[in-house]
Amino acid sequence: MIQYNTTLSKSDRREQLVAQLSVLPTFKPVNEFVVYHIYDTTSESLLHYLISMARTTTRYTIDTEHDCFTNEAALIQIEFIKQKSIVLLIETCYLPEPTSVTFWLIQSLFAAILNPVNLVYAWGDAVHELTRFLHYDLFSWTVLQRMGTINMQRAFKAWYNRVFVHDCGLHPHETDSTLCTCEHRPVKDKNYQWSLQKAIAYTFQEYLDKRRTRSKWHRCLRSRNETEQELCKELVLYAVNDCLSVTKLRMLVEFNWTKEQLDRYNRNK
Numbered sequence: 001m002i003q004y005n006t007t008l009s010k011s012d013r014r015e016q017l018v019a020q021l022s023v024l025p026t027f028k029p030v031n032e033f034v035v036y037h038i039y040d041t042t043s044e045s046l047l048h049y050l051i052s053m054a055r056t057t058t059r060y061t062i063d064t065e066h067d068c069f070t071n072e073a074a075l076i077q078i079e080f081i082k083q084k085s086i087v088l089l090i091e092t093c094y095l096p097e098p099t100s101v102t103f104w105l106i107q108s109l110f111a112a113i114l115n116p117v118n119l120v121y122a123w124g125d126a127v128h129e130l131t132r133f134l135h136y137d138l139f140s141w142t143v144l145q146r147m148g149t150i151n152m153q154r155a156f157k158a159w160y161n162r163v164f165v166h167d168c169g170l171h172p173h174e175t176d177s178t179l180c181t182c183e184h185r186p187v188k189d190k191n192y193q194w195s196l197q198k199a200i201a202y203t204f205q206e207y208l209d210k211r212r213t214r215s216k217w218h219r220c221l222r223s224r225n226e227t228e229q230e231l232c233k234e235l236v237l238y239a240v241n242d243c244l245s246v247t248k249l250r251m252l253v254e255f256n257w258t259k260e261q262l263d264r265y266n267r268n269k
Contacts, residue, residue, distance in 0.1 A: 054112035
């Protein structure tokens, strides 16, 4: 699907990838969702509601963002996986005072979400991602060590290689190899991992826009400044889709879809 000119620089190859993938239909979540921002003036009533919802939810997808200029841990995205999902955007640069009731409620919300009886999905190591937020005191290292996690990046790779076998002369179930010439197997080294963008493109034939990865994430995402509102909308969409796309890929892995099931889904969507 994706062709590379290996003589190009890394930034040029990135632009080439965007040009090739952006012709695909835009990424579409598998379920409806509602977004809530969590920050210093979030109402206590909303936090009580979210805590009650967390107590009836057992599956979550988590992602994080860091400011590209300061490397500051700036945003935690959490999806409550439901028929109509709840997506939280916790703006950690705008938290309430640690002695406030609001802060205590946010801590209580994290306690409900990261309960070890639940499962947390992430594209990578969720514990590693959340460790960089420990200094905000929203949760403890002990909580992170105990929480149940699934690295969807690894799980997806195993599923994909099992379903989309080699057809280039290698053993059909051979792991990723530099000898592989299959167009449908873009990962050519067993030590390499799939990008989220490529995983969505190769399975659902959809374009997941990742151009906002390197952004000024410590900014407020609720700006009333007209000149910044459009940028904030783009950042929010990016942050939300980073969770929803992992949840969509989870469907393939969790229910062990076959190639035929995936093809049928793509034809009917």
